[in-house]
Amino acid sequence: MADTLDLGSSAPKHAGSSPVIRTNCLLRGKDERFNLKRICDILRKTALFQGLDQKIYRSYCENSKLEVFWKGDLIVQEGDRCEGLIVIVEGQAALLMTSPNGDYSTLNLLGEGDTFGESLFFGTRRFYQSSLEAATNGKYLFISRQKVLEMIAQSPQLLSNILASLSDTIYEQDRRINLLSQRSLRRKISAYLIDLLRDQLEEKGTSLKNELQIVSTPAVELPVSKAMVAKLLAMPRPSLSRELISMEEDGLIKVAGRVIWLLDLKELSAGQELEDF
Numbered sequence: 056m057a058d059t060l061d062l063g064s065s066a067p068k069h070a071g072s073s074p075v076i077r078t079n080c081l082l083r084g085k086d087e088r089f090n091l092k093r094i095c096d097i098l099r100k101t102a103l104f105q106g107l108d109q110k111i112y113r114s115y116c117e118n119s120k121l122e123v124f125w126k127g128d129l130i131v132q133e134g135d136r137c138e139g140l141i142v143i144v145e146g147q148a149a150l151l152m153t154s155p156n157g158d159y160s161t162l163n164l165l166g167e168g169d170t171f172g173e174s175l176f177f178g179t180r181r182f183y184q185s186s187l188e189a190a191t192n193g194k195y196l197f198i199s200r201q202k203v204l205e206m207i208a209q210s211p212q213l214l215s216n217i218l219a220s221l222s223d224t225i226y227e228q229d230r231r232i233n234l235l236s237q238r239s240l241r242r243k244i245s246a247y248l249i250d251l252l253r254d255q256l257e258e259k260g261t262s263l264k265n266e267l268q269i270v271s272t273p274a275v276e277l278p279v280s281k282a283m284v285a286k287l288l289a290m291p292r293p294s295l296s297r298e299l300i301s302m303e304e305d306g307l308i309k310v311a312g313r314v315i316w317l318l319d320l321k322e323l324s325a326g327q328e329l330e331d332f
Contacts, residue, residue: 091116097144097196101168103216111210115202122197124148124189131187137175139199143167146193147279149286152185161286162231164190164279173217174224176200190283235289240298243288245323248308248315251275267320277313 094116098104104112121144124130130141133153143165150163150171162185165171175181207214230250237243252275253263266273277284285295299315302308307323309316317323 094119094121094196098142101142101170103140103142103170103173103220104213105216106212107210107216111206111213115198115206119196119198122195123193124195125192126189128189129186130189130195131171131183133183133186135183137172137181137183137200139197139201140173140176140203141171141187142196142198143169143171144194144196146189146191148193148195149188149190149283150185151188159186160289161283163227164283164287166278170220172200173203173220176203176217190279240288240290240294241302243290244295244298244302245307245325247284247288248275248317249324251277252317252320263324267324271320272316272318273320274314274316277315281313 091113095109095113098112098116099107099109122130124146130148133151145167148165148171149161150165151159152162153159165187171187175183203213207217234243234246234250237246249263252266252273255273255275256262256266279287281295281299282292285292288295299308299310303310307317307319309318
């Protein structure tokens with residue numbers, strides 16, 4: 056179980072000072088100082104709480120818990136009941152789904168500022184269909200479903216943010232279905248690289264269709280290690296390495312660590328949707 060820092064009302068208080076932080080001894084000697092301001096700052100930087108008046112979630116900050124997880128910990132297990140929202144503060148967590156024979160596939164990777172659980176807040180189903188496993192050491196905040204609903208009642212902006220998050224989740228799921236439906240390792244890798252490029256171009260306000268109209272050699276940077284990319288693509292790590300080498304030999308890409316130059320963008324994007332963003 057993850058270690059806990061409790062900043063709740065049960066912590067003793069001294070006049071004129073902040074609440075005393077009672078730290079679990081399993082924190083391996085680290086002196087964690089998560090005060091009210093820092094917790095509120097964490098929430099403010101997430102997409103879900105962006106643009107909200109801090110008064111909306113200040114009471115949560117005063118009675119919050121910071122969970123510390125270690126690589127390999129199960130933060131959420133498939134089949135558990137969803138009781139609230141998880142906000143990743145530091146580190147990374149992998150979203151996993153297990154098959155009946157015990158095999159699992161990595162559906163997504165969550166990082167700092169990402170949230171998990173809001174997709175089960177409003178439907179009739181309340182049980183997680185996937186597990187959330189720590190891919191690195193890190194920390195997360197937990198906000199109960201009831202508390203989030205109370206915040207929504209005070210702020211239409213929060214509801215709008217949640218709807219935007221759900222829309223983005225559906226978009227990512229559609230994109231992942233497209234990626235995993237590719238029939239060869241090369242097409243899977245190509246689709247993944249093109250998706251990274253799409254995200255990069257979107258931040259610049261342009262699209263893949265426009266990029267294909269100009270003479271350029273774009274590059275993308277893998278957001279995680281090649282071992283994690285292999286998991287995301289549902290292929291063995293050696294198979295990914297061999298195919299990347301093969302794609303280099305065929306003049307499609309150039310690999311320099313985590314940076315990959317897309318030498319033949321037209322071939323890599325063949326069969327991909329080229330709609331404008």
